[in-house]
Amino acid sequence: NAGVMQNPRHLVRRRGQEARLRCSPMKGHSHVYWYRQLPEEGLKFMVYLQKENIIDESGMPKERFSAEFPKEGPSILRIQQVVRGDSAAYFCASSPSDSANEKLFFGSGTQLSVL
């Protein structure tokens, strides 16, 4: 049973380009969370999605960032016109349901570097 899969592991972009980060949840999990972690800082919640629905995007910057979790395929975190401040580790996590007692399982993360 494969865990949460994220790709790419490392992504290098120049300022102004677009970054697409992918996350495939664990088998049987329909809830996906995205977190961002800056160096030497904690994880910051970005967005919570279920299949085809954004449940909570209160942690997403208002501009340039978007997320989706289509009926088929992985969840995508998209960052348009990247800036140096977007450089961070982006972690995806999944859970099987919306029960408060469910645990989160994390992918290995995507390290985004903006030149």
Next chain:
Amino acid sequence: RKEVEQDPGPFNVPEGATVAFNCTYSNSASQSFFWYRQDCRKEPKLLMSVYSSGNEDGRFTAQLNRASQYISLLIRDSKLSDSATYLCVVNWGHFNKFYFGSGTKLNVKP
């Protein structure tokens, strides 16, 4: 006030020592609690859930104090491999949002 607060440390302890971390949370209606471990530049991994009655897993003991809104993690007989950042996680239940503390760094020295 932050949703979840932790002492960042670092806690520098010798092998074999007992070390304890606390974490406070702001929402008294929080429903579930966890400790995660994060090694440098890697993904967080679940260490243990925290139950109201307290729970133990080998050398690790977790406690929840709802009245004072804090949870604790006790590590006995520290190993070099315990060196990591320990993240306190609280789920409010509402919208199933998980809040992470900034982490407490533990360094176990030989």
